[in-house]
Amino acid sequence: MANRTTNAKSKMEFNKVLLLMLILIVLFIIYVPIFLLILFSFSEGRFQVFPITGYTLKWYAQMFADPSFVKSLGNSLILAGSTSVTATIIGFFGAYSALRSNMKFKNIFSSSMLLPLAIPYILLGVALRIYFFNLKVPLSLFTVYLGHLTFTIPLAFLTIRARIAQIPMTYEEAAWDLGASRLVTLKEIVLPLSFPGIIASLLLTFTFAFDEFIIAYFLTRFEMTLPIKIWSTLITGFDPRVNAVGTMVFLITLIIVFLAQKNAFDQV
Amino acid sequence: MSQVQKLVRSERRLMIGALPMAIYFLIFFLFPLIYIIINSFWSADSTGMVIDRAFTLKNYQSFFTNQFNIVAYLRTIGVSFSSVLMGIVLAVPLSYAIVFVIPKKWKQLVLLAIVTPFWTSFIIRAFSWQLFLSEGGPLNSFLMKWGLINQPISILYTHKATIIGLGLFSMMIVLVNTYSIMVGIDRSLLEAVSDLGGGKWDQFVEVILPLSVPGIVLGSMLSLIICIGDYIAPTLLGGGVKTVLSQLMIQSLKSGFNIPMASTYSVIMLLTILIFVLPFVKYIKRGRTGE
Incomplete structure (x- = not known):
């Protein structure tokens, strides 16, 4: 009997070790390629092979000396900034209305607003390109902005709605009892309390628009975004500067997403 | 009438707040989709510049009679399903391990460590996979050093590499959805299984897995949509x-110029997604209402 319990116990321990190993292997598989990218971005050699002979910052310097990289980086920053602000404002009002108004088809409204998140980006890119072509709208960064909004508005809506749903209705009712109008309540109660959700939404939609490739690829012609620039560099042949750009983009997004998730997990 | 009553009555006017979103949805989502559905029944001449607006099934016919297209289509389905399967197989034990095995204070950190990298540019990550999987890359040198293989295995530039890339992405999506359910499972249910003499495995099979189904299904559906539409990994x-379907779509618009044909590919992709996703919606809904 005693033997059987020890057996069962050691089997349990064995399963635990297996599961912990799975976590470690997954982390390893996720992080090793990224680590390689960062390592090679500082490698002196033109080709990405071991052993690494020396370390240098020249790929970073060359990247910033290339006007087309700098230009596309600037384009992407402007695009992502304006997309995130617009999407968050529209998403905030949408989320507040969807939760607090007594509109008839509340649930249908909420779920259909999320539909753009349920189709592949490429479908939206193709559909909008054909649509704009037919309406004779010239392709530019502005059409990319319009395309990104289709995805980021639902994303903002989802993030902010989750936050506002945590705010007890009684807070607002108390403010009304004290004579505040709905607009004042919105500004004094709802806005400050949903602030972490708004920040999370700004950061997530920014990241999305900054990194998004396929919609932008369909919706712009001459003005490049950074992902398109990286893509065309990768497709036309090998260029060690890609390691440097990649490392930079990776670290920027990592920081932003980390901050966003911290805000999203924060409780009221 | 009190102030509160007045404000409650004004709830109808609140709908104005949802208006910009609804209008945007119509103009930049619904209309373009309807427009490409209509376009798929039109036809273009050989230059692609003149479009004949008479109703025709020509594009669908040419899709389904062209063997090259059929192969590409089936390949898309095969690659997508393999990726999602890989995602589920990894994500379910992973989620169990994070929720039930590792110490409480590490849980959120481990989850964030796994999930966060997937938010960054997919192009950059695919490129870092190129570095990792290439013939002279670390994976091959590692395996050869340990005598596991004699010759470098070529994974890169085959769809095995596509499945690895998309499979890990699916893993992340299934993990997030399954984790949120597992973390909320009432521990007294697990104790009940133990009281009846069941072990950890019984707890998993009888309680944890059945309760996690909605999360696994939702995660799998979202992953499947991403895999079917992805262009970067293939x-x-x-x-x-x-070739896969997304590449056919790009070719029909970027190298050739055939709007009706590109629309047809899009509609076929949309229908494929609907066929695979709709039967599962009821599982996801059941999970949401907590039945």
């Missing part, structure tokens, strides 16, 4: 020679 990792 091109950068799969090598782009063995």
Whole structure:
């Protein structure tokens, strides 16, 4: 009997070790390629092979000396900034209305607003390109902005709605009892309390628009975004500067997403 | 009438707040989709510039009679399902391990460590996979050093690499959805299984897995949608020679110029997604209402 319990116990321990190993292997598989990218971005050699002979910052310097990289980086920053602000404002009002108004088809409204998140980006890119072509709208960064909004508005809506749903209705009712109008309540109660959700939404939609490739690829012609620039560099042949750009983009997004998730997990 | 009553009555006017969103949805989502559905029944001449607006099934006919297209289509389905399967197989034990095995204070950190990298540019990550999987890359040198293989194995530029890339992405999506359910499972249910003499495995099979089904299904559906539409992994990792549906779509618009045909590919992709996703919606809904 005693033997059987020890057996069962050691089997349990064995399963635990297996599961912990799975976590470690997954982390390893996720992080090793990224680590390689960062390592090679500082490698002196033109080709990405071991052993690494020396370390240098020249790929970073060359990247910033290339006007087309700098230009596309600037384009992407402007695009992502304006997309995130617009999407968050529209998403905030949408989320507040969807939760607090007594509109008839509340649930249908909420779920259909999320539909753009349920189709592949490429479908939206193709559909909008054909649509704009037919309406004779010239392709530019502005059409990319319009395309990104289709995805980021639902994303903002989802993030902010989750936050506002945590705010007890009684807070607002108390403010009304004290004579505040709905607009004042919105500004004094709802806005400050949903602030972490708004920040999370700004950061997530920014990241999305900054990194998004396929919609932008369909919706712009001459003005490049950074992902398109990286893509065309990768497709036309090998260029060690890609390691440097990649490392930079990776670290920027990592920081932003980390901050966003911290805000999203924060409780009221 | 009190102030509160007045405000409650004004709830109807609140709908104005949802208006910009609804209008945007109509103009930049619904209309373009309807427009490409209509376009798929039109036809273009050989230059692609003149479009005949008479109703025709020509594009669908040419899709389904062209063997090259059929192969590409089936390949898309095969690659997508393999990726999602890989995602589920990894994500379910992973989620169990994070929720039930590792110490409480590490849980959120481990989850964030796994999930966060997937938010960054997919192009950059696919490129880092190229570095990792290439013939002279660390994976091959590692395996050869340990005598596991004699010759470098070529994974890169085959769809095995595509499946690895998309499979890990699916893993992340299934993990997030399954984790949120597992973390909320009432521990007294697990104790009940133990009281009846069941072990950890019984707890998993009788309680945890059945309760996690809605999360696994939702995660799998979202992953499947991403895999079917992805263009980056099949091109950068799969090598782009063995064509998939997304590549056909791009070719029909970028190298050739045939709007009705590109629309047809899009509609076929949309229908494929609907066919695979709709039967599962009821499982996801059941999970949401907590039945």
